[in-house]
Each structure stands twice: as C-alpha cells, then as structure tokens.
Amino acid sequence: MFKTLCSTAALMSVLAAPAIAKEFKFAVTTDPQSMDPHAVNSAPVLGFLNNVYEGLVRRGKDMAIEPALAVSWEPIGDGEGWRFKLREGVTFHDGAAFNADDVVFSYERASSEASDTRSWFAPVSDVIKVDDYTVDIMTNAPNPIFPDSIANWMMMDSDWAAANDAALPDKEAGNYATLNTNGTGAFMVTTREPDLRTVLEPFGGWWDEAEHNITRAELTPIQNAATALSALISGDVDFINPVPIQDVARLQQDPNVNVIQGIEARVIMLGFDQQAGAAESGQGGSDVFLDARAREAVAKAVNVPAILQTIMRGNAEVASQLVSPAMRGYSDAVSPYAYDPDAARALVEEAGLAGTKISFKCPNNRYLNDESVCQAITSMLAQVGLDPVLDAMPVQNYWPELRADNFDMYLLGWSPGTLDAEHPIRFLGSTPNSEKKLGSWNFGGYSNARIDELLPMIQSEIDDGKRQMMLDEVASTMQNEVAYVPLYVQPLVWGTRSNISMTQRPDNFFILRWVTVE
Amino acid sequence: MSDLSEIETPSRLRRMLDSDLFYAFRRSPVAMVSTLVALLLILSAVFAPLVATTNPFDPASLNLMNGFTPPMEPNAFTGESFLLGTDDQGRDVYSTILYGMRISLFVGVTAVLFAMVLGIVLGLLAGYVGGWTDTIIMRAADVQLTFPSILVAMLIFGIAKGITPIEYRDQMAIWVLILAIGLSDWVQFARVVRGATMVEKGKDYVAAAHLIGRPSLSIMLRHILPNVLSPVLVIATISLALAIIAEATLSFLGVGAPPTQPSLGTLIRIGQQFLFSGEWWILFFPACTLLVLALSVNLLGDWLRDALNPRLK
Numbered sequence: 040m041f042k043t044l045c046s047t048a049a050l051m052s053v054l055a056a057p058a059i060a061k062e063f064k065f066a067v068t069t070d071p072q073s074m075d076p077h078a079v080n081s082a083p084v085l086g087f088l089n090n091v092y093e094g095l096v097r098r099g100k101d102m103a104i105e106p107a108l109a110v111s112w113e114p115i116g117d118g119e120g121w122r123f124k125l126r127e128g129v130t131f132h133d134g135a136a137f138n139a140d141d142v143v144f145s146y147e148r149a150s151s152e153a154s155d156t157r158s159w160f161a162p163v164s165d166v167i168k169v170d171d172y173t174v175d176i177m178t179n180a181p182n183p184i185f186p187d188s189i190a191n192w193m194m195m196d197s198d199w200a201a202a203n204d205a206a207l208p209d210k211e212a213g214n215y216a217t218l219n220t221n222g223t224g225a226f227m228v229t230t231r232e233p234d235l236r237t238v239l240e241p242f243g244g245w246w247d248e249a250e251h252n253i254t255r256a257e258l259t260p261i262q263n264a265a266t267a268l269s270a271l272i273s274g275d276v277d278f279i280n281p282v283p284i285q286d287v288a289r290l291q292q293d294p295n296v297n298v299i300q301g302i303e304a305r306v307i308m309l310g311f312d313q314q315a316g317a318a319e320s321g322q323g324g325s326d327v328f329l330d331a332r333a334r335e336a337v338a339k340a341v342n343v344p345a346i347l348q349t350i351m352r353g354n355a356e357v358a359s360q361l362v363s364p365a366m367r368g369y370s371d372a373v374s375p376y377a378y379d380p381d382a383a384r385a386l387v388e389e390a391g392l393a394g395t396k397i398s399f400k401c402p403n404n405r406y407l408n409d410e411s412v413c414q415a416i417t418s419m420l421a422q423v424g425l426d427p428v429l430d431a432m433p434v435q436n437y438w439p440e441l442r443a444d445n446f447d448m449y450l451l452g453w454s455p456g457t458l459d460a461e462h463p464i465r466f467l468g469s470t471p472n473s474e475k476k477l478g479s480w481n482f483g484g485y486s487n488a489r490i491d492e493l494l495p496m497i498q499s500e501i502d503d504g505k506r507q508m509m510l511d512e513v514a515s516t517m518q519n520e521v522a523y524v525p526l527y528v529q530p531l532v533w534g535t536r537s538n539i540s541m542t543q544r545p546d547n548f549f550i551l552r553w554v555t556v557e
Numbered sequence: 558m559s560d561l562s563e564i565e566t567p568s569r570l571r572r573m574l575d576s577d578l579f580y581a582f583r584r585s586p587v588a589m590v591s592t593l594v595a596l597l598l599i600l601s602a603v604f605a606p607l608v609a610t611t612n613p614f615d616p617a618s619l620n621l622m623n624g625f626t627p628p629m630e631p632n633a634f635t636g637e638s639f640l641l642g643t644d645d646q647g648r649d650v651y652s653t654i655l656y657g658m659r660i661s662l663f664v665g666v667t668a669v670l671f672a673m674v675l676g677i678v679l680g681l682l683a684g685y686v687g688g689w690t691d692t693i694i695m696r697a698a699d700v701q702l703t704f705p706s707i708l709v710a711m712l713i714f715g716i717a718k719g720i721t722p723i724e725y726r727d728q729m730a731i732w733v734l735i736l737a738i739g740l741s742d743w744v745q746f747a748r749v750v751r752g753a754t755m756v757e758k759g760k761d762y763v764a765a766a767h768l769i770g771r772p773s774l775s776i777m778l779r780h781i782l783p784n785v786l787s788p789v790l791v792i793a794t795i796s797l798a799l800a801i802i803a804e805a806t807l808s809f810l811g812v813g814a815p816p817t818q819p820s821l822g823t824l825i826r827i828g829q830q831f832l833f834s835g836e837w838w839i840l841f842f843p844a845c846t847l848l849v850l851a852l853s854v855n856l857l858g859d860w861l862r863d864a865l866n867p868r869l870k
Contacts, residue, residue, distance in 0.1 A: 265830050285834035342621065348634070349624035350645060403811075411645050414816060418646065421616035429817055 070260035086548035092193035092222030118181025144197035180499035314484035334521035368460030370514035609652035623647035671739030676746020684754025753785035794858030
C-alpha cells in the first residue's frame with residue numbers, strides 16, 4: 040500500500056514537472072524610477088519597460104530591428120516619411136485592442152512638453168492615421184535611419200490613459216501611469232512597490248510565441264553591490280546586474296554561477312556647466328567652466344588609464360568620443376585626451392583658477408563604481424590645483440539636481456538608443472531647444488552653431504561617406520572645445536545562477552522573454 | 558615636572574591617590590588595561606598628524622595607482638609599500654584609520670557632551686520643578702524611548718540634510734551627525750538626573766538652602782547638581798561607546814561622514830565592498846580598531862559603574 044502511494048507520488052511529480060512554476064528573481068542596482076514609458080528617458084526605466092510595453096519595432100538579440108507592433112514599413116515618396124502597417128489582433132493587457140489611434144496618441148504623449156522622450160521626435164513633423172492599421176509618420180527631411188530610432192518608443196492605450204487621468208506623463212509628481220502599466224508586451228506588472236519589489240507575470244494574450252518559460256518574475260532593487268553578490272551566491276536571486284567588477288575573478292570559479300561579460304554601448308563622461316550665471320550661487324567660481332582652458336585642464340588632469348587599471352581592474356576601454364567604437368558613425372578623426380598633469384596645472388595657473396571651488400555632482404548607484412571613480416577624479420583635479428567639492432547621491436536625487444543646474448561639473452553615462460553617433464549629438468551636443476525637441480540632456484548648455492547646423496544634415500544624409508565626414512567634423516569640434524570629457528566605455532558584467540540561460544544585449548537592457556529557467 | 562605639580566597641589570593629588578576609586582582602579586586589571594588601550598587610541602587619534610605617515614584627507618596627495626596594495630607588500634605599479642595596505646583610492650589604511658578615528662571620537666565625545674548637557678538640564682528641571690513640566694519632559698522621553706535611537710538619529714539626519722543648502726552639506730555633515738546622535742541619546746541622562754534630583758530634593762540641605770533664601774536656579778546648579786553627577790559620569794562613559802558605534806552605524810549606512818572624510822564607519826562601508834574579492838585589509842583593520850575602541854571604553858564604563866555603586870561591591 041505504502042509502496043503504491045510512493046510510486047503514485049513519484050509518478051505525479053514526474054507528470055507535474057513541466058507545469059512546475061518557474062520563478063525567476065532578478066536584482067538590479069537602480070529601481071526603475073517610473074512605470075511610465077514616456078516619463079523618464081533612462082536605461083533602467085526603458086530597459087525594464089521593454090518587457091511590458093512594446094514599440095512598432097523592436098531589437099533582436101543581435102540588436103537588429105525587427106517587426107513588433109508593426110508588421111512592415113516603407114518610405115513614403117521621396118523621403119517625406121515612413122508608412123507603418125500595424126499588426127492586427129494585438130491586445131493590451133486589459134483586453135483593449137491595439138490600433139492606429141493608439142499610435143497617434145502615443146506620439147502625442149511621448150513628444151509632449153511633459154515628456155522626457157521628446158528629443159526622439161525632433162525629426163518628426165506629423166503622425167497621421169491612414170486607416171485602423173496603417174500609420175504615416177512624416178519627417179521634416181528624409182530620414183533613412185528613422186525606423187532604427189524608435190525601438191524604445193512604446194505604445195500606450197489611449198482609452199486606458201484617458202480613463203485613468205494619465206493622458207500626459209508626469210516625471211516629477213507622477214500619476215496613475217507612474218505605478219500602473221497596460222502594455223502589449225510579454226509580461227504584465229502585477230505588483231509594483233517602488234524601491235521594494237516589482238512582480239511580473241506572463242501575459243496570456245501576447246501576440247508572439249513565448250520563448251521563455253517563466254511563470255513569475257520578481258525584480259528587487261539591491262543597492263549595495265556586496266549584498267547583491269551574496270544574494271546571487273546563496274541563490275536568493277537568480278540574476279544580478281552589475282556584478283561588482285572586483286568580484287568577477289572570484290565568481291568565475293563558482294560552479295553555481297555564470298558571469299556574462301561584454302562591452303556596453305555606454306560611454307562615461309564628464310559634463311560641465313557652460314552657461315553664464317546658471318551655476319550654484321555661493322559656490323565662488325560658478326562660471327569656472329565658461330573658460331575653455333578650465334575644461335581642457337580637467338581633460339588633461341584625469342588619468343583615465345589609472346582609473347581603468349585600479350577601480351575597473353582592467354575591464355574597460357578608454358573612450359575618445361561620446362560613442363563607443365562598436366557604434367555606427369564612430370569617428371576615427373579623434374583620439375582620447377592625453378594625461379598631462381603638468382600641462383593641466385599650467386592651464387589652471389594661466390586661467391587664474393588655482394584653488395577655485397568646483398561643485399562636482401556624481402551619482403552613487405547608477406554606473407559601475409561611479410562614486411569611486413568620482414572620488415578618484417576629485418583627487419586628480421586637486422593635484423593640478425583645482426578644489427573640487429564632491430557630492431555623490433542616489434540617482435533619484437541626481438537627475439533633478441542636474442535639471443536644476445546645481446553643478447559645475449557632473450558625471451554622465453550615455454548609451455545611444457539608436458546605436459548611432461547621431462544620437463548623442465541630438466541629446467548632448469545640440470543647443471538645448473525645447474521647441475525643436477533638441478539637447479534635452481545637455482544639462483551644461485553646451486552650444487555650437489555649426490553643430491546645430493550639421494545635425495539636420497547628418498539626419499537626412501543618405502550617402503555614408505558624406506555622413507561620416509560630418510560626424511567626424513562634429514566629433515573633432517566637440518573635442519577641440521572640450522564640450523565633454525569622454526572617460527571610458529563601461530563594461531557590462533551580469534551574473535546569473537547556472538540554471539538560467541539568457542541573452543545579453545550591449546545596451547544593457549534585460550529582456551525577460553529570452554530567459555529560460557532549467 | 559612631576560615634582561612641581563606635587564608641590565603645587567599636594568593635597569589634591571594625595572586625595573585622589575588615597576580615594577576609594579583609585580584603590581578600586583589599582584585592584585582591577587580590566588580597568589587598568591582598558592584605560593591604557595583607550596588612552597593609547599585617543600592619543601594617537603588626537604596626534605594623528607604626527608603619528609600618521611600620510612594625510613588621507615588631502616586629495617592632492619593621493620595616488621590612485623597605489624590602490625588595493627596589500628599590507629606590507631610593494632605595490633605592483635609604484636613599488637610603494639604600506640604597513641596596513643591601501644584602499645580603493647590609494648589611501649594608506651593606517652593613516653586613514655588614525656584620521657578616521659579622530660572623526661569617530663570627535664563625533665562621539667561631542668554628541669555625548671551635547672546629550673549630557675541637554676539631559677541634565679531637562680532632568681534637573683523635571684525632578685526639581687515637578688508637576689506639568691515633569692509630565693511633559695518625561696512623556697517626551699518615554700515617547701522617544703519607544704523608537705530605536707538609530708532610527709531617531711536617521712530621521713534627524715534626513716531632515717537636517719533636507720534643509721541645509723547643498724553647498725554646505727559636506728561641512729555640515731559632521732555637525733548634523735553630532736546633533737542626530739546627541740538628540741537620540743539625552744533621555745538616559747534626563748531619567749537618571751530626574752530620579753536623583755527627586756531624592757536629593759527631599760534632603761535637609763536643600764530645605765536649608767531654601768530657608769536661607771537661595772534662588773531655585775542656584776539650588777539646582779550648586780547644591781543638587783554636584784550630588785547627582787556620579788551616575789551621570791557612568792552613563793556618559795557607556796554612552797560614549799554607544800555613540801561611537803552609532804556614528805559608525807550611520808556612516809556605514811551611508812548617511813554619516815562623507816567618503817572624502819571617512820570615519821571608521823565609512824571605512825568599514827568602503828571595505829565591505831571588497832570582502833568577496835579578497836582585499837580583506839580595507840575592512841579588517843578599521844573594524845578591529847572600532848571593536849577595540851568601543852570595547853575598552855565600554856569596559857571602563859562598566860568598571861566605573863561597579864566602583865561607584867557601593868551596593869554592587
């Protein structure tokens with residue numbers, strides 16, 4: 040009798056095996072600030088929401104564009120715009136059908152004054168509904184890379200937004216869409232507790248075939264790198280991003296854990312306040328960086344190879360410009376600033392800046408070892424006679440601080456969503472102009488008329504050779520004027536339990552639908 | 558020198574050496590060792606600029622390439638070697654501990670003094686005046702006792718950080734820390750002083766002082782206060798150890814001393830990131846220093862409590 044029971048139990052467990060819940064727990068340093076796909080243009084938010092919301096197109100494992108909510112697209116006439124054929128039979132998580140009205144609505148929402156993603160739509164003049172499943176996106180000038188540039192433009196249901204009073208994003212105060220989601224993606228958010236946990240469950244009505252086998256996924260923000268690492272080693276979580284760079288060697292020896300390494304598309308750089316009178320009051324040298332010599336001194340004072348050797352343990356590469364060599368349009372015309380403390384000291388003396396207080400803002404939970412890097416830079420600047428005051432803070436306070444112009448110098452990482460050198464020019468190189476939707480992350484107000492003139496020409500140029508010449512000109516202009524000081528290309532280090540397989544993408548987006556749990 | 562001081566104040570020194578307290582001290586090896594250790598640590602912190610080999614708080618003197626040098630081993634790039642190794646920024650751990658201990662001790666001592674003054678004043682008032690004053694002060698103390706003191710300190714720290722202008726935050730951080738620890742610590746003092754004051758208040762010498770027309774303030778400060786001080790001394794010593802640990806805890810949680818001016822707690826927070834990767838010395842030495850410092854002060858406090866309490870003998 041007992042034997043029968045046992046064998047029945049064993050049999051049942053075998054039968055039940057395929058249906059066993061595959062729970063996947065993942066930990067990140069920065070909790071996505073918002074669940075609103077149009078409120079915050081930063082990788083933690085867009086990367087996470089790519090699992091919940093979808094765009095007309097999406098990026099595959101090799102980063103190539105593939106159809107998502109649009110099944111096909113073609114240029115209109117002589118480069119006046121692009122016609123998108125929408126996928127039929129797609130529903131949002133709440134059951135509402137997806138159609139052209141939602142595309143028009145999502146355009147208006149994402150390009151509105153209140154949206155942080157406004158710069159994406161600088162080349163767009165209009166979005167027109169042709170019929171329920173056809174949309175024309177008109178551009179100001181021929182734009183050959185347009186479909187490449189909208190993979191992160193996610194579609195929201197117009198009725199849902201209207202019913203919940205979230206027709207416009209609100210990045211500061213937040214609204215219904217900040218905490219709740221209704222996308223078309225493979226996963227639905229079932230619980231959202233900011234900074235605590237976010238639970239996802241697969242969406243049964245998803246239009247695409249599921250490649251993953253997850254039944255439930257839980258995201259936990261763990262700010263302390265060592266805590267995250269212990270959680271991974273002990274099996275409390277199945278995935279952490281990033282693995283502290285100093286622990287890679289040790290982790291590689293653990294049979295229960297896999298380390299997935301790559302080079303991220305993200306360049307870490309220093310930015311400067313270059314607007315007269317806009318800096319902090321009471322800081323003394325508020326207009327220090329109006330003087331190009333001061334920026335050049337910083338460029339020469341920072342010993343990037345030393346930072347990479349010690350803090351990054353040889354796991355990163357020096358950057359020469361705002362994009363990494365893997366990006367399209369990377370310029371060979373510029374090389375990294377050479378470390379030359381004597382020249383930097385001479386520049387500081389010459390500009391009369393010795394002992395000038397510089398307010399240096401830095402995040403402490405956004406980029407790999409960001410606070411350590413900023414501390415090292417602080418020492419290096421002190422060695423050439425400047426007096427930087429470092430203020431490191433969590434990213435939730437960091438962006439508001441930068442938007443409020445409370446800095447002389449700051450640390451920024453930029454990963455071009457389009458994988459093209461044009462992207463940082465639009466966001467970081469253009470003179471800030473809200474009407475033209477340009478320069479929205481150019482916190483320091485860097486401005487150069489020639490670059491503003493070149494940008495639309497780069498966007499509409501079809502000939503690769505001519506386009507590259509213009510990109511080269513922008514890269515060398517920005518280097519000569521020391522618009523930014525590019526430091527290094529950030530390494531990408533993920534850690535997973537060995538029973539998990541997944542795909543790492545160079546934009547550091549974590550795509551849940553490629554995860555399988557054994 | 559010692560001759561001179563003996564000549565100047567022979568009776569006072571004699572009195573001290575003859576006292577019960579000193580006799581108890583000489584009979585207790587624990588008290589002697591802990592005093593010696595505490596004094597050694599405190600002196601080396603006070604004279605850190607003389608004892609330390611580098612000044613870790615001067616960013617211009619740091620060389621990043623010295624980072625992560627193990628103790629007593631030459632650095633692979635610069636060839637320099639350090640007694641207790643270096644941290645991630647190339648700071649000499651030995652010097653950083655000395656300077657960090659300075660901050661820890663300064664915060665601890667100042668916070669305890671602040672809590673002591675506040676606690677004595679409120680305790681005296683509550684015990685001497687009584688009535689509504691007593692009720693209000695002691696209920697406030699009771700309410701505060703229901704919250705863990707580290708939580709109260711974090712709350713105060715958060716509010717203070719919010720209202721100080723950004724450009725002064727770094728300079729203010731230490732003072733805010735003192736305020737936060739001091740404010741979360743006064744209750745102990747107030748309770749003891751109140752109790753002792755109520756006992757003293759009923760004694761004849763207080764009544765006599767009243768009769769000859771001394772004002773209340775003078776009675777409180779000159780007559781009662783000296784008689785309630787010995788339990789305060791005991792609490793102050795034990796509180797010092799707790800305040801040092803509280804400072805380390807706050808700094809460990811990242812809300813205390815700024816990373817450019819690390820206290821022991823900040824050093825432990827930094828070192829903790831490198832435990833898994835094998836750079837044990839960044840955490841180990843500051844943690845040991847904190848342990849020894851807090852332990853010696855605590856043992857001293859315990860001994861003092863026993864020595865001053867005749868009933869425990």
